[in-house]
Amino acid sequence: MDARFTAEQDxxxxxxxxxxxxxxxxxxxxxxxxxxAGHDPALWTALAEQLxxxxxxxxxxxxxxxxxxxxxxxxxxxxxxxxxxxxxxxxAVLTAPxxxxxxxxxxxxxxxxxxxxxxxxxxxxxxxxxxxxxxGLTGHDPRxxxxxxGRAGGVQARRADGGWxxxxxxxxxxxxxxxxxxxxxxxxxxxxRSRVLLFLVRGDAAGLTRVRQTALxxxxxQARVQLRHSPAELLGGADADALPVLARLGDTAxxxxxxxxxxxxxxxxxxxxxxxGQREQFGRPVGSFQAVKxxxxxxxxxxxxxxxxxYYAAWATAQGERVGGLALAQALQALRSAAAEGIQLxxxxxxxxxxxVHLYFKxxxxxxxxxxxxxxxxxxxxxxxxxxxxxxx
Numbered sequence: 001m002d003a004r005f006t007a008e009q010d011x012x013x014x015x016x017x018x019x020x021x022x023x024x025x026x027x028x029x030x031x032x033x034x035x036x037a038g039h040d041p042a043l044w045t046a047l048a049e050q051l052x053x054x055x056x057x058x059x060x061x062x063x064x065x066x067x068x069x070x071x072x073x074x075x076x077x078x079x080x081x082x083x084x085x086x087x088x089x090x091x092a093v094l095t096a097p098x099x100x101x102x103x104x105x106x107x108x109x110x111x112x113x114x115x116x117x118x119x120x121x122x123x124x125x126x127x128x129x130x131x132x133x134x135x136g137l138t139g140h141d142p143r144x145x146x147x148x149x150g151r152a153g154g155v156q157a158r159r160a161d162g163g164w165x166x167x168x169x170x171x172x173x174x175x176x177x178x179x180x181x182x183x184x185x186x187x188x189x190x191x192x193r194s195r196v197l198l199f200l201v202r203g204d205a206a207g208l209t210r211v212r213q214t215a216l217x218x219x220x221x222q223a224r225v226q227l228r229h230s231p232a233e234l235l236g237g238a239d240a241d242a243l244p245v246l247a248r249l250g251d252t253a254x255x256x257x258x259x260x261x262x263x264x265x266x267x268x269x270x271x272x273x274x275x276x277g278q279r280e281q282f283g284r285p286v287g288s289f290q291a292v293k294x295x296x297x298x299x300x301x302x303x304x305x306x307x308x309x310x311y312y313a314a315w316a317t318a319q320g321e322r323v324g325g326l327a328l329a330q331a332l333q334a335l336r337s338a339a340a341e342g343i344q345l346x347x348x349x350x351x352x353x354x355x356x357v358h359l360y361f362k363x364x365x366x367x368x369x370x371x372x373x374x375x376x377x378x379x380x381x382x383x384x385x386x387x388x389x390x391x392x393x
Contacts, residue, residue, distance in 0.1 A: 026356045
């Protein structure tokens with residue numbers, strides 16, 4: 001592995017950081033999360049038109065930039081620094097790779113150029129609080145029982161009128177209220193021969209109801225999606241096996257999420273170091289006290305380790321090595337530590353709504369609820385590596 005960034009990668013980071021500094025300051029951030037969409041459409045358009053961010057890791061033949069997961073992870077690191085609310089995770093990280101991997105030629109040609117241009121926001125709908133399991137981050141479920149058990153609950157798919165109809169509910173869909181395309185995991189085949197397939201549901205489909213939910217992390221808007229005999233299109237062919245594709249996607253998504261969390265942890269650490277250098281107590285800056293220095297040094301080590309793990313995980317995806325879950329666990333732990341220290345060392349303003357540092361803590365807690373928690377990420381990685389089996393011999 002060559003740990004040096006290319007000139008193109010450095011340019012992506014620099015340009016994106018400058019754009020977000022101008023367009024996603026704390027005031028703009030708060031205004032964006034209070035909009036019905038939960039993000040600033042103008043900023044999303046700028047990210048798409050100026051940087052090609054939605055199609056960064058999509059092939060050029062579909063209007064993408066043709067970069068690798070590493071470039072997408074670097075972009076996520078910068079959006080994480082700013083806690084920028086955008087459909088990047090839902091569209092470019094979680095949904096576009098599924099269309100690319102499973103879609104028919106017609107589906108790819110129709111959908112991927114629109115995703116790459118930023119004109120089509122897409123979201124992945126996985127039934128129940130099981131996104132981490134579906135992505136293979138916290139468990140191994142070869143039958144897809146996380147999708148609802150096949151007989152009740154989750155989302156059910158049945159053939160009707162020469163097509164497919166979906167019935168069910170998904171409670172935690174990232175950007176599901178504003179997405180114009182949903183990729184829904186649903187059971188089909190009845191109880192005895194139940195299997196999980198992925199379906200395309202248009203945002204204006206009959207019987208589709210979407211309601212934005214109040215989320216712990218307001219910068220990651222979520223929606224409850226209800227499907228009442230809604231028309232759907234099978235993603236790929238009837239013989240498409242969605243479960244292995246979702247598991248492979250999980251490793252890529254974890255690498256991007258780890259980079260995003262590392263970026264957020266680095267930024268909250270920077271803000272805390274800056275603040276303790278200015279705040280005075282007993283006639284001297286708080287940051288000059290040895291105990292404070294030690295605490296921030298510990299956080300710095302965690303942030304650097306998380307950043308290195310995220311970079312390696314992004315690179316390793318192209319080598320067939322699955323270490324995304326480990327990197328995500330390290331990064332989420334670093335973010336939680338950095339945010340917790342930031343809140344405490346900011347003193348009386350650290351826990352107030354008016355200050356931004358609490359948003360970083362909510363990002364850490366919210367990501368653990370969606371993609372963790374950390375101890376389950378560690379445990380699943382240990383099981384996959386047969387750590388305890390080797391130790392018991």
